[in-house]
Amino acid sequence: MKVSASDYLVFDQETKTYREDAEQKVRDDVEKHYWLHVGRTVVKDWRLYIMIVPMFLVFLFWRYFPMYELLGCFKVSDQVLPVSQQLFSGFSYFKRLLVSGDALSVEFWRALRNTFILSFYGLCFGFPVPIILALFFNEVRSNIARSVYQVLTYLPKFLSTVVMTTLIAMLVKQGAITTSYGILSQFLEKLGLISHEVAQAGLLNNPHFFRGIYELSGIWETAGYGSIVYFAAIIAISPTSYEAAQIDGANKMAQMKYVVLPSILSTIVIMLITRIGSLLSIGYEKVLLLYNPNTYVTGDVVSTFAQRYGLQGAAKGIASAAEMMNNVIGMLLVIGANTISRKASNVSLY
């Protein structure tokens, strides 16, 4: 569309003449011929746009295409046909899982509850440990000693889930007639914490111990690494703050309460919100490697439920529906936690 120049004439007070408002003209041109402008910019700056293509494609193919496959939860699942050609089934899988009350539904509710409980215990017991570790690291004045402690406590984070679960399986394994049971079970039995029969049967076969093993190994794995953030916040505290507190007669506990804790509080709040946001994203790999049919009662989570029915079995639609619910609730938690964080402390995580 042709624009007459007169539209952009503005009266200049200084020179007492009319002149063209060039900036406004460019802005309007861009608006009128937006896609032409886009095309020109991309051609002019093609190198920049080439650069983003590989990453875009990787995420599109292997993060967004699966979301399309997820629509299978609304379709009659059929292994032969692709999702686009399957018949629409509405919410039948969701109804079956949530309200039908049959064995599958009971199992799904159990998995959902276990998911919540496992992450909630992780939040209650796993969350404070890194903070405590960081406080203790701060007490170690010798740099060499502290480095040794740090190197050792970060180490488990580098081990793979397979190595960790294999070690656990070996340490608490069941005893056969010819061999004795795992060394950790023996130790616990000596302490009187578990009976001989329980130790002999293997702790991983006992549903009462699944959550404990899961949480303790989680703390073992992540506590040292998780303390890095808090320790960085603690060493950023100026020494003058401590001195001022000491002059005021504050003892160690009072210093903790009035100097250290307020300084790391914002870090704690942020980490807590992140943690709450990821309440439903349990690491399925670890559960999958640790659980067995004996411990489904306490160990089965939604992801492993889906894996069992969708990958080992052929109930892809049911499995997709289960994961859909889990992930939608998870996403709402993330967004909710983020919104609260932004409102409360003006800190947004994303």
Add this chain to the structure above:
Amino acid sequence: MKRKLETTELIFKIISYLFLTMFSIMCLYPLVFAVSASISGRQAVEYSQVVLLPKQIQFEAFRRMFNDNMFWNSYSNTLFITLYGTLWAMLTSILGAYALSKKRLLFRKFFNFFLVFTMWFSAGIVPQYLNYLNTKAVFNGMGIMDDKWLVVIAMGMAAMNVILLRNAFENVPSEIEEAAIVDGATEFQVLSKVYIPMSKSTIATVALFFAISRWNGYFWARQMITNQNEHPLMVFIRLKLEEFTDAEAMAGWNEAYASDSVIYALIVCSIVPILIIYPFIQKYFAKGVNVGGVKE
């Protein structure tokens, strides 16, 4: 007053040292035990006489592993996946993060959301599995029959790592870039000569994150790699554990060493490379967490 201050401080110090020492021992002990049990004799392992130091020392379990072609196969597969997987992920992440760090990029908000949304919502195991099957079919159609390439190309990208890189690139002063452009540098030269050298520590950290996750990857490799010869080490370890805890399969075990020793030997072999590079990378690791700190 003075005296009381000293006692509380002393008590707190003692508790700190005690707790840290205990925790450190807890972190180290399973690994030491694995080493000891892998080189101890059959009776010592099966009757739990090994507590800390090896007894009735033998190296047969290691020899068995080293003579197993499948073990070396899986080891080289893991090296392959770690090397190419890290290179591929770093290449796509660095290029993408560089473009995202530029304010003049059109649809920048869309691209950022495109990335961050994958951190909020993931499709889940079953849809991902179906999607990988499709990918596999496409790859096979293109003549790539080696499933390792599927693991390298399709898996292990992480939005978080791209964002770490983007933040690092955004912190590079734009004056340096402008100077380089005045000197006639192209976009790729600006990236390789200015941005990459100036954000070395973040790049090292992110490369480390990718490499560790590649070395340790298990689930999808097991799901997608059908050919046994292409299994990475972690899958190999898990399959051995499943085989060795099967009572029927193990009934005929009459070697001079315990079957457990073989598993422990495998674990030791798989963590030795990590232990060797660990002291060098540990300082980057600590830095990376701070780099990944919150954006206000």
